Amino acid sequence: MTIEYVDLKKEMTVKEAIQHIKRTGVDRETINTCYVINNNRKLEGVISIRKLILSDETEIIKDILNDDVISIKTTDDQENIAQLFKKYDLTAMPVVDNENRLVGIITVDDIVDIIEQENTEDLQKMAAMQPSEEEYLKTGVFKLAGHRITWLLVLMISATFTGNIIKRFEDVLQSVVILTAFIPMLMDTGGNAGSQSSTLIIRGLALGEIEMKDVFKVIWKELRVSIVVGLTLAVVNFLRIYYLENVDVMVSLTVCLTLFMTVVLAKVVGGLLPIAAKSVKLDPAIMASPLITTIVDAFALVIYFRMATLFIGL
């Protein structure tokens, strides 16, 4: 924010206003938008230099100003400010306090930086890091490590649940050892499928294209997309492992049915969790790849072992 704006009075004529700008404008961040304030510094309207230039010199500011001003409160958070700039295609916005007194302006070049910073922070959160404004090459080793360790620890310990599921079904794995070989494929594909969905929803929420009320639309869409995607993957995989690798037909069926169900579950969960997070005032960006992967892994293994028990009759 800068306080270097042009202030006009509503009683001025256009000619007086331009003279005022000529006198004071040299120190101002921008003269492209001017702010009309009263004696108590309350914001009464804005007028663009364009309007001033294109108006007759004898017109009175009060008659040509725009009093339907979109302004920012000093307490607004910067993400919302960026949204307003985007929504209204603005190049500058006034900042006012609770009494609607003008305290400064924000220009669009600040906004470009804010947008990039918000995007960087979202990406960092989505990759399980604490967000940081510092440039990578200028950040120290211990600081970088510090930003990364917490989430890795949380996720590492969460992965214990997945390990426990394997322990619980140890006998299944021991009788059909080949089942183990498909665990990485099932976990990875489930994680990737879920991350695709959560990424789209997180981004849609950040851009304001998706809102909380759209939750059922999202679930319904993800359900249908996941059936198409899951079916394709399952069929390709069946052809590959049954015909090319000569895996037993019941094992092949177990793997492919698990794959299908995992993809459907991953995509629905991946679509749902970012919206759920937002509804309890958490940042949707934490519901990204790492957390979705950990959750989906556990589900994938439970489905896998249940299917194995069912199909191979263990």
Added chain:
Amino acid sequence: MTIEYVDLKKEMTVKEAIQHIKRTGVDRETINTCYVINNNRKLEGVISIRKLILSDETEIIKDILNDDVISIKTTDDQENIAQLFKKYDLTAMPVVDNENRLVGIITVDDIVDIIEQENTEDLQKMAAMQPSEEEYLKTGVFKLAGHRITWLLVLMISATFTGNIIKRFEDVLQSVVILTAFIPMLMDTGGNAGSQSSTLIIRGLALGEIEMKDVFKVIWKELRVSIVVGLTLAVVNFLRIYYLENVDVMVSLTVCLTLFMTVVLAKVVGGLLPIAAKSVKLDPAIMASPLITTIVDAFALVIYFRMATLFIGL
């Protein structure tokens, strides 16, 4: 881009220029920056409305214009244009053809949209999807599925290698079944550690904060960060599985040493691959979580089984 700009001649006085703007400005996208062109429409300089207002009416445009113009070629790609706007804090830029003839202007509100669109596309690529400009809720089910299937198929088939590694070491897993239970944790932690690094590097490259010449700095930094992170995770994990879960000491050591080596490898590979991709003109964003995870998984398992053979003497 718009062709609705204000064009001035360098022989005009400031007064004539302002009169010209008063006459023609009403149809123009912006009058905040005006463009000085010769009779062949070649761009000779720019002048801001600010400069015009603040200059004496009798000055000649030629003496006050800025002829050191940053302009865009019609063939430039939009990502570079956004970079220029950010670098120079501009609100409008002229677009010229190969003969330096002015063909239009781009204003900063277009750039905000371009930046958001580039960020969305990067995110989509990083989550293994084909980038799309359409809003999620407005995109059809088959189109969404189509954007997601290709990469899922590629990654699913790549995960076969990981499966083959498990098959090759089946006897190791059969003699020490408990080893299987740690596979998800090792794979997930390795994937997450690698994604953190690749995300930071991909973002740094996109913002121009990291360049190809920084490759050794990045490797050296990731090596040190990964040693700190890997050591912390390995120690916490050892305390947990050896003391809390009473896992055999040699198995605990195998798991924790693998964890450490996997984290180091994942972070160095995660830091290196985006730069490597850029050096062969691929988009660094494809070297994100999904691909890094698949690569790291395979390495993690090979390390795991080698360590197991070494420590448990299989």
